[in-house]
Amino acid sequence: MSLSNVIAMVSDAPVILRTVVLLSASNVFMTFAWYAHLKNLADRPWWLAAMLSWGIALFEYLLQVPANRIGASQLSLAQLKILQEAITLTVFVPFVVFYMNQPLKLDYLWAALCLCGAVYFIFRS
Secondary structure, eight states: OOHHHHHHHHHHSOHHHHHHHHHHHHHHHHHIIIIIHHHHSTTSOHHHHHHHHHHHHHHHHHHHHHHHHHHTTTSOHHHHHHHHHHHHHHHHHHIIIIISOOOOOHHHHHHHHHHHHHHHHHHOO
16 A cells, blocks of 8 residues: 555545544653653653653644644534543553553543543533
8 A cells, every 4th residue: 555545545534533543643642742751761850851752742743733623624622622631541541551550540440431421521512
């Protein structure tokens, strides 16, 4: 499959799907930019962690800005925000468990259920 075929396939995908995929990818970068330095750079000066985090965050913005522009063509700002929060938790929990090696907590489930409620209420109308 050529790159042009992939681009055509993505361009033909529904707006919500393109938005979710781009926001999910941007969230991976965001989560690493915000939290990975706590594990990898704990013994380094804070300003070095900030500079490296900004570098990672650039890639987040390169995905997040187009995602929000694509999504805004059919979704309200409130829907985009709640969608972003639901995706954030979906990305954050595996990051905490598998990358930061912290235990999975039942509270993550309760938080996810609350976010499901938020998604329901913001998308029902």
